[in-house]
Amino acid sequence: MRQIDALESPRFTQIxxxxxxxxxxEGEEVKAFFLGIPFDDATSFRPGARFGPRAIREASRMLRPYNRFQDTYPxxxxxxxxxGDVNVVPGSTEDTMxxxxxxxxxxKDYEAPFIAGGDHSITLPVLMSLSKAGKVNLIHFDSHFDTWDSYWGKRFTHGTWLRRAIEMGLVGEVYQVGIRSPLYSKNDIKEVEDLGINVVYVEQVKENMNDVISKLNSIKGKVYISLDIDVVDPAFAPGTGTPEVGGLTSYEMLKIMRSLNVDLVGMDVVEVSPPYDVSEVTSLLASYLLYEGASVKARETGNEELLENETKKELT
Ligand SMILES: [Mn+2]
Structure with a gap:
């Protein structure tokens, strides 16, 4: 048992x-860890994502050791x-990066960080670090392309990080899933195609989810997942900075995560803005999505030995 046991110590207790x-x-060998990056100065609309990590931690008190959907103990x-959190620098995107x-x-001794943002600008420095061991493929869940060149003359914002990542050669294949926001012009679509991104629009997910899942599972090599919570419909995830209606349900998003079979090297869930949340539903979903991501990693790490020991314990 890695967690504080809720059967001994109620969920609302403890730090x-x-x-x-x-x-x-220090010195402990772990295969994955949680990390908060509470920075939201690169957002183009409603702020508040700096409070994301603490809200996601609070909501994650509901998570239990065994994930039935993926048959694993992540x-x-x-x-x-x-x-804990990275010591970000409020007011400076570059310093924070x-x-x-x-x-x-x-x-040194990690395999996969599971990160809570922060606005989406935090993904760029994560990719800058991870790609030092070789390019990573990217699955990007979002309602927005995030491929614009600049906002107000600024090149590092939550709407430009993906263009920068591609320009810097940090990523291999890129799949965007759930895209649906209105655009500045029709040319935005051409620019995304020119960047070589595989776009899966929201209607494709709604109409043929299995097809989308097999596409994602066909990616060869290392995969990093960057999940903007605004990919989910604001009816399910209202606590975010740039909401877009007509998105995925929380169940659809969880189902995609549970169906992934990829070589996962890390994941982030960004743009959770607790001041706009209702009854913690957005941060609750964010915590479950990170849990499903960790479960994908755990499955691929191999859980036979652990499951065997568990069965033996039950028998004795
Ligand atoms: Mn977005």
């Missing part, structure tokens, strides 16, 4: 960490812990 996991200790198998990249560069 808040992701999934009620232990804080990471926290135990990955020996997962909570690494440096801090994030440096932070991840300095962690």
């Amino acid at each position: 808040t960490t992701f999934g009620r996991l232990p804080e990471c200790k 926290f135990d198998i990955l020996n997962m812990c909570d690494h 440096m801090k994030v990249e440096e932070w991840l560069d300095n962690v």
Whole structure:
């Protein structure tokens, strides 16, 4: 049991960490960890995502050790812990990017970070660090392309990070899923095609989800998932900065995550803005999505041994 046991210690007690996991200790060998990047100065509309990590930690108190959908024990198998937050620099996107990249560069003994943002600008420095071990393929869930060149003359914002990542050669194949926002012009679509991105629009997900899942599972090599919570319909995830109606249900989003069979090297859930949330539903969903991501990683890490031991324990 990696978590504080809710059967001994009620869910509303104890110090808040992701999934009620232990804080990471130096020298401990873990295969995955939770990390908060509470930065929201690169958002183009409603702020508040700086409070995302703490809200997601609070909501994650509901997570339990066994994930029936994926038949795995993600926290135990990955020996997962909570690494706290990166010391971001409010008011400076560039300084924060440096801090994030440096932070991840300095962690030696991890396989996969599971990150809570923050606005979407935080994904760029994460990719800058991860890609030092080779390009990663990207699955990007979002209602927006995030491929614009600049906002107000600024090149590093939550709407430009993907264009920068492609220009910097950090990513291999890129799949965008759930796209539906109104655009600045029809030319935006051409620009995305020119960048070589595989776009899966929201109607394709709604009409043929299985097809979308097999497309994603056909990706060869390492995969990083960046999930903007605004891919989910604001009816299910209202707590976000740039909401777009007509999106995925929480069940559809969870189902895609549960169906993935990829070599996952990390994941983020960004743009959760608790001041716009209702009854913690958005942060609750965000915590479950990270849990499903960790479960994908756990499945691929191999859980036979652990499941065997578990069965033996039950028998004795
Ligand atoms: Mn978005």
